[in-house]
Amino acid sequence: MKSYAKINLSLHVKSPRPDGYHNIESLMQKVDLADEMAVTLSDTFTILCDRPLPEVNTLTKAYDAITAVYGQLPVAVRLNKVIPMGSGLAGGSANAADLIHAVDALYHLGMTMEEKRRIAVEVGADVPFMLESHAGICEGIGERVRPLSLGDYIGVIVNPGFEVSSKDVYEHMSLNPQPLSMERLIEVIQKRDLDAVSTALRNDMEPYVFSRYPQVKALKDTMGRFTPACLMSGSGASVYGLFVDEGAAEGAYRYFADRVCTFKVKFL
Known part of the structure; x- marks a missing residue:
């Protein structure tokens, strides 16, 4: 599967929150720059990536958030990073969103989009947008997404x-x-x-x-x-x-x- 990058066409940081996040208002747009990721059933949760990843990363956070709700659902992840890391393009968030989709599909969990969003927001502010939208207005910490279409650029x-x-x-x-x-x-x-x-x-x-x-x-x-x-x-x-x-x-x-x-x- 392809984990697509995003760009921010606007990013207004409105106020800090007691939970350590900030309230934002942002217009985000996905682009066709993408990591390549494969997720398969496995006996244990493993990640094989062509670049070094931190021990705690968006994939481990997403898996932990999934298993906190649904129990152990081991998968093997193979990841080829194309999107630069720490670049403001949400490559890690895209990987996490796709892992949520993949575990849901592989284990036939039948998650609703709202259930996926609740898991996504535990991982990071960009992950809810990366779950479903090609373009959208994101508010709160990013968990409230209003999809829209912006045209071709x-x-x-x-x-x-x-x-x-x-x-x-x-x-x-x-x-x-x-x-x-x-x-x-x-x-x-x-x-x-x-x-x-x-x-x-x-x-x-x-x-x-x-x-x-x-x-x-x-x-x-x-x-x-x-x-x-x-x-x-x-x-x-x-x-x-x-x-x-x-x-x-x-x-x-x-x-x-x-x-x-x-x-x-x-x-x-």
Whole structure:
């Protein structure tokens, strides 16, 4: 199965919560950049990945959350990572969401989507969105998802090759009290007007990340030479540009591909 990445077209961090999370409002969009994952029945729960994973990761968290409700349901996971880790593209969240779907199917549990969401939110804020939507508005800590359709875009995603800790960003960023104009953002995206989109894209995490990692700001500044519609995704360190013209996207891709980890993608 393919575990698809996402980008944030908006990310407004509204307020901290007593549970340690933050209330957010975000417009997320899946793209066709994906990890490859296979899940099969097994005698024990195992993970075989082509890259080193932390001992505690989104897959172990998802499995623990599933077994806390349904008991031991061992599976073997084989994972080929393509999405950079710690990149703001939710690769780990996508893996966790697909594991929930796979265990449900392999063991014929008949989970409802609401039951899957309750498990997903125990794993991480992006996992509920990754369960079911190609695009959507996410609120609360991310568990409330309103699916929608944004149309066709080409994206060029660039990653500087290092991870950014979401926990660190949430702990040290300054909150932006200005409300997010979500409906305007959706409207201009659906009209495919890149100049208008550029004025509506917003990520409240950029100021802190840019101050700590000037390389990320430099990537966005350079991307801005190819398209006005560019933004950091999630807590970074990936930056993307949006395009409606294949030639323009290809020009940006060729420039960056010689310098940093680069992907040309399409909206799902």
